[in-house]
Amino acid sequence: MIEDIYKADAGRYEAGMEYRRCGRSGVLLPALSLGFWHNFGETAPLERSKEIMRFAFDKGITSFDLANNYGPGYGTAEETFGYVFEKSFRPYRDEMFVASKAGYDMWPGPYGNWGSRKYLMASVDQSLRRTKLDYFDVFYSHRYDPETPLEETLQALVDIVRNGKALYIGISRWPENALRFALDYLRSHDTPCLLYQERLNMLDRRIEKNGMLKTVSEGGAGFIGFSPLAQGILTGRYLHGIPEGSRAMQDKFLKTSQISDDLLKNISLLNAMAERRGQTLARMALSWVLAHPGVTSVIVGCSSVAQLTDSLKALEHKEFSDTELKEIDEISSRINFY
Numbered sequence: 001m002i003e004d005i006y007k008a009d010a011g012r013y014e015a016g017m018e019y020r021r022c023g024r025s026g027v028l029l030p031a032l033s034l035g036f037w038h039n040f041g042e043t044a045p046l047e048r049s050k051e052i053m054r055f056a057f058d059k060g061i062t063s064f065d066l067a068n069n070y071g072p073g074y075g076t077a078e079e080t081f082g083y084v085f086e087k088s089f090r091p092y093r094d095e096m097f098v099a100s101k102a103g104y105d106m107w108p109g110p111y112g113n114w115g116s117r118k119y120l121m122a123s124v125d126q127s128l129r130r131t132k133l134d135y136f137d138v139f140y141s142h143r144y145d146p147e148t149p150l151e152e153t154l155q156a157l158v159d160i161v162r163n164g165k166a167l168y169i170g171i172s173r174w175p176e177n178a179l180r181f182a183l184d185y186l187r188s189h190d191t192p193c194l195l196y197q198e199r200l201n202m203l204d205r206r207i208e209k210n211g212m213l214k215t216v217s218e219g220g221a222g223f224i225g226f227s228p229l230a231q232g233i234l235t236g237r238y239l240h241g242i243p244e245g246s247r248a249m250q251d252k253f254l255k256t257s258q259i260s261d262d263l264l265k266n267i268s269l270l271n272a273m274a275e276r277r278g279q280t281l282a283r284m285a286l287s288w289v290l291a292h293p294g295v296t297s298v299i300v301g302c303s304s305v306a307q308l309t310d311s312l313k314a315l316e317h318k319e320f321s322d323t324e325l326k327e328i329d330e331i332s333s334r335i336n337f338y
């Protein structure tokens with residue numbers, strides 16, 4: 001098949017995207033980043049993946065969040081990215097900020113998981129091959145490994161940067177004391193942590209409460225939040241049943257058993273509040289995360305251009321009154337989702 005030639009929209013930097021400084025660094029990130037955890041693997045239609053990536057870039061989304069194991073089919077989201085990158089995006093490489101990660105189960109045997117130097121070094125090479133990139137803009141430790149010395153994981157990340165395989169280092173899902181250690185270690189090795197990545201949404205407010213957001217910004221890093229829509233729960237998607245093809249239908253990372261009547265009652269209240277604000281619930285959920293001081297970007301997942309079109313409108317109304325914030329606090333405190 002002959003590929004249609006992609007020419008990025010000339011107005012992409014005037015399309016309403018906001019760019020935020022990432023901690024104490026020279027990097028600006030778009031308020032919305034595109035996530036590849038689901039919807040870009042081997043079961044996703046390639047045409048749809050291409051359409052979403054092109055649409056995102058045309059709207060000023062320059063930040064793409066991958067990991068070695070994203071799929072489904074480990075590695076296949078990176079392969080999809082690589083295919084589309086090669087066909088559409090290579091001329092735009094310097095306008096893109098691409099992340100990948102290693103830390104979760106990836107290949108069999110003792111060297112395909114957790115935080116050893118052996119795993120991280122092999123994984124970054126594999127990810128570069130799959131994505132067809134020469135380097136990542138940021139490479140993350142995807143999770144804390146309680147067994148491997150932190151110095152080993154961190155030095156491997158430093159060396160990944162020194163070897164030119166990534167420009168910056170990121171950390172995801174580490175406990176606070178380990179994160180503090182990482183921030184100090186990386187700074188003292190002249191490769192400051194660029195980004196900390198954690199879940200933040202109206203149903204998971206741990207990092208607001210445990211001071212992690214403050215630790216990150218005091219350490220000079222930016223914060224990038226994931227699952228801002230709680231995998232689709234914080235949208236209108238499940239208010240009238242479980243739609244065909246939805247993530248809950250796969251019953252894997254989002255389980256139908258998690259979608260109780262009680263949850264839906266409270267989600268309906270949030271939905272009514274979003275309507276009063278003139279937003280969809282998805283937009284309000286994204287605006288709420290973006291309203292937090294210290295948040296550089298939120299990574300949104302989507303299974304269609306229509307969803308991303310909706311989510312982008314979150315940027316149009318990010319302000320909340322004290323009364324609205326109190327109402328969200330009250331509703332979210334009644335929900336026990338995670």
Ligand SMILES: NC(=O)c1ccc[n+]([C@@H]2O[C@H](COP(=O)([O-])OP(=O)(O)OC[C@H]3O[C@@H](n4cnc5c(N)ncnc54)[C@H](OP(=O)(O)O)[C@@H]3O)[C@@H](O)[C@H]2O)c1
Nearest residue numbers: 035036037226227228229230231232235246247282301303
């Ligand atoms: N560091 C980590 O450990 C970690 C963990 C998880 C995620 N992440 C990153 O964060 C990204 C986002 O996480 P997530 O996929 O859980 O994201 P999410 O943004 O909370 O949920 C995405 C899902 O919500 C639905 N959706 C999206 N926009 C919508 C809209 N406007 N209206 C209605 N429904 C909408 C879609 O569901 P359907 O698919 O059902 O249509 C979509 O797949 C991931 O792709 C990944 O890059 C990182």
